[in-house]
Amino acid sequence: MKMNGKLFSFNVRLALMLVAMCGIFAGCYEKEEIDVPTPTPEEATYIVGGIITDAETGAALAGATVNGTTTGADGTYKFTTSVGLQKITISKAGYKTVVTSVNVEEVAKGSTRVYTVNAALYSSSTPETPKTKTNKYNIEGGVFDNAGKAITLTDGAVVIPGLSVSVSGNTFKSVDSDVNNIEPGVYVAVINVKGYETGYANIVIANAGTVEGEGVNVITSKVQVVLQKIADVSPAKYVIEGNIWNTNGVIIADAAVTISLNSGQNYEVGSKNGYYSLTLPTDVVTPTTIATVKINKTGFYPYACSFLVKLVAAGETSVTSVNATLKSIADKAPEGDDGSIGGSTSADVVGSGETTTTTPEEAKKEEAVIVDHETGEETKVTVEDIISSMQESTGEEVKVEEVAVTEVKTEINIPLVSDIVKGEGSSSTVVQEEDRIVIPEGTKVIYTKANETGGTTTVAVAENISVSRDVITEKSETAVRTYEGTPSGVIFTIPMQVKFESPVTVASNEEPDFCLGVMYYNEVTKAWTIDKVGGKRNYATYVDGKFIGNISHFSKFKFGYENGIDTVSIKPILPATFLEKACYTGSAPQLVTIKGSYKGGSMYVDKTPSMATADALKGMKESTITYITDMLTKMIKADNLGVAPVNAYVDTKFSIDKTISAYRQVTGFNLTKTELIKTYTVKVIKADKTEVDVAVTVKSIMSYDLEVRDELNHSGHGHGTDLNAGGGIIDFE
Template sequence: MKKKSLFGINVKLALMLVAICGMFASCYEKEELTTEAPSAVKPVYKITGVVSNASTGEPLSGAKVNGATTATDGTYALDATEGLNVLTVTKDDYKTVTTSVYVEKIENGKTAVYTVNAAMYPGYDTPTYKTVKYTIKGTATDESSAAVKLSSVVIPGCTIAVVNNKFTVEGVQPGTYYAVLKAEGYKNAYATIAVAPVAAEEGEGDQIVTSTVAVLMQKEETAKVSKYYVCGFVTNEKDAAVPDATVKVEVGEFKADLTTDNRGYFNIEVAAEHITPTTLAIITVSKAGYVAQAKATVVKLVETGATSVTSIEVVLKAESSDIPDEDPSKGGEQTIEVPVDKAEPTKVEDIKEPEVKADIEKVAEELGIEDITKIDIPVVKVEEALVVELVSTEAVIDETTGETTQETKTVADQITLPANTQVYYVGGQAQAIKLTRDIQTEKATAAVRTYEGQPSGTVFSQPLEVKFQAPVTVTVEPDYVLGVLYQNEKTGVWSADANNYAEYDMTSGTFVGKINHFSKFRFGFESAIVPVDSVKLDAEIINKPCYTGSAAAVVTVKGNYMGGTAYDGNTPALAVETALSGMNAETKSYVTMLLKNMILKDNANIAPKNSYSKTALSVDISVPAYKQIDNFSMVRKQVRRSYTVHVIDKNKKTTDVTVVVKKIISTTLTANYAIGHTHGHGNGEDLNAGGGIIDFE
């Protein structure tokens, strides 16, 4: 019998083992290197994070992050796209959090994972309001109601679109505008257009408010005397027409009672004999169920034979005995009823007080009025002091931790317009004074109070006085004062009013501030949030080699890296202690709270830790067939921002307190392929375990 060769069996067995090894991924030893072609695998972008309870720190399950639902440990994962990704985090009985992250483009074959954590406060969302945008639309017709093709329309400071007999002006602000209309074969017509401010509706997007004016033009051959019209629309707070409202019109010696039609429109012609260069049109509108409104504006004097149209928009506020409770942390509003029916026109050169004149000229520039000397300014004298209370609802802050609680308290600010104050309406229209407190803006800055005063461009001959409570408990006299800041109407930039401060009055137990004119204004410290840098940290090597055989494989690389949000240097408490060592404990506590609130508001309610902490990462990478991976490179991208509060002590000296916060916003994972191989061997622990899972720390 012929014996079988043992050598032949061994050769066959070896060949079978080689074939089997080629079918599976394993550890390897590199041999015979060749140039690796660029990867054809598209880059992968992911956003992951943890959603937690801002009050307790516990993870929140069932929260929605752009459609993804958080797990029991609060984690979520989303596919991302290049560019800006906006994340909205919602959950029943919690306040919505919105944040964003910019995803940078990476090369094929790489995976970038961005970490976005969010903390949600229990409660309900403060309503968002639409952005109010004002537009003027006008038409020109002749005495037979035929359309008149306009050659031009001029309104100082405005860009006007003219099409046939219609003109449109977009992006205007509330106030009074004077238009000059020209058409071939017609006398110039002059229109005074009043754009009235309205309350913003709840919701998102824009709320378009249109002021409409109809201008009557006279042909040159028939024009003999000037014509003057007073007209306007009456609407409610929802921009709906108010029909059958009573409108009392006073123009000099002329008086008339009108009723609005079903469009809320009223119109009356006033004989030219009643018009002088300083004549005011005073409109008083009333209707059952609404609060009566009075407005005054100067009637534009025009040349002989021309037409002047004075348009006044009136918004009536509904009376209600069932006023809903204010939402927590929502600012109140209050109106000071000044006698606008006694308004008189004046010229800026007739004003004797140099400080008042300077304020008027500054405000006129911000409002875009090119030459204030050519405009009549309505002025109202307030003979007796007018005092009102503006009531707001605030969330109670734990002064020990600086955290916002779910408790609320009611606070009342006292607003006083002193006796014998002249109120100048630089915007052109005399009306009641309205103040609204903006608590949400306060939380994002170092302000104690932020208000919006209406109408914009109002100047006071004597400062409006505002008394308000200290932001924290006061047991000793505060050793700081608060700056007075105004927002520029044109640029939106906030700046401090030099040598004007709100100081604490121990007798009344309140801060007392004084305001000279209206735009938005605030009492508090100036503050700033400034980007410091954005850098990619040194690559970290995950030394886990593997390779694939004849089939592609999906590798799950998971583990922990040091990330999250952390202080870069001093915490708020340490920064305050260092910078304000000579100030009292209550001041230090307050400034610490301001910094914490600024940082929380800017970081989706996530409080930084003292240092980076372990952050979970799990990434699936598709590895083509017959590829060897030496290791993986992980690169973290870090951004830093500085938060500064400019503290003013009682001697009016300013000290800056700055905290820097760093944050890992993304990690990019790259598989480092070997440059070719012929075969490999090893035990295959990493890639084969659990279906291709690589763990790292």
């Protein structure tokens, strides 16, 4: 019995010792768990990536540069970025540069968001689309007495209504400011100096046109004013002078300059070193004297400008500066992505007509017509109707005290030739397309555009008109033709006609089964607006083998169709795809490369352009359906950096570098894609003027997020790959 008691006592003590030891071990484990640091979530990562291809062959482009990153042999690229609107510039030697932007939105810490930007680049075998400088106009002048001695000016001595003016010594100049932008037009400088009669200087600033290059093209109009002493008053003096240069600001020497008056006088002035000057006899100037300056130089379009000579009192001097920028006949308009080059032409309206001035109120009463070339019907309207149409469709307003009116004595019929690339790749050819610009005899061309000068308006100036074809806009705006007419604000009492070939082949005994709408670009709303005059919509129709469009006023206009790009939705595709992969980290964070693929790119929803066009335009000619299909496809590609959608999402590879915190047990990754859905619509106009909507929906994967699915690993050991042991790459392929 004693032995049994001892044995029992021993067993109890042994059991207690085992319990105590377990407690010690448990305490040690708990202490180790407490020492494991709580990881800080990694910052979110934002990546832009994609593939760059050749727009003509579809081949991947290696060596293209995207924001400093170079594409690989497979045309792919990627780079990290930050939250906010990011400008993306894609370029490669021999190709046209493409610029777009991505709005990078903030995501939770530890997440990775990737934005996909794919682009198809067009070859630049012809010169790059030229960049143009911003024109900036300045006014500078000097004041002298009749002996040629400089007259010192004080602050406020020189006033140009609506502009800020600074003086120094005997010189003055306009002061640039955000609210003091000088535009082409007529300005009057008023000079008051004690002891001298008041002096006036009319300064005509003509539109300088576009100049290739970057930055600012400064055009300075210079004037000299001679003041008469009060004690020595002489007859009024009238001076017309100016400088002549080309669109690059280079002086044009030895141009032929002729100045004529509406009272019949003509003066051969000539020019020297790009400068001309004429002092008119005092007795030929009356309150209604209109002077016309004509400038000609071989190799340049002729320049002409008419204006009212301001009448001044005895002893005063009136100086009108007409600075002319001559455009070279060899100048070309900007080319399209495919190498097409739009033509440009100039009509010598002032030189072939007679110019007068009148008030806007009187001009509004002038009769005008709108013409239906299909029926020959003319509808009587007034200039006021055209001004109302111009204000509605372009945002242009009449802000002058007097408008200039030039009546065309002989019909003007001039060509406008463009080099247009047909087809793609090796099968492409260059075709010359000749349009005709016609201004009928008897048309009154009314110039209404001038700058507003702080509540004091100015007199409009008559000058030659120019028409340029914009081949770049035609693709994105479902237009058969797009033109820029200058100067803006010009009105035609009989419509200017634009004649051009049908975009589809038409048999000699047939006519197209469609017509084209006439639309203007509104600079205020930044949208295209249907042209209506007197409540009647304007169309370009097919007559005698050509389309004819009527233009009653000037700015940017097109012959084509209304179109729309509507964003249906931007939302994540849920549920997210779970990419299962067991792995873990130990006591240190680990940078890993995650590789895989997802279904991405851009794809048509339900119908391709050819299917949608065939369904919507049943019964129309096959050639029309093919042309509208091509027009809609170009519009979609123009909105997608030259990349055409396909019929289904395609496998798109990704490779992302991501840091995983220490002591994490990873089970896999969540891949969430964000989908953008857009609908593209074209309103086709049939020959009977009824409209048919052709619509295509496109969806694109615009970005994706890669989120780590993990949990705290207390032991530093886990399931799957030990990333700290040199795994480094997680490949789902």
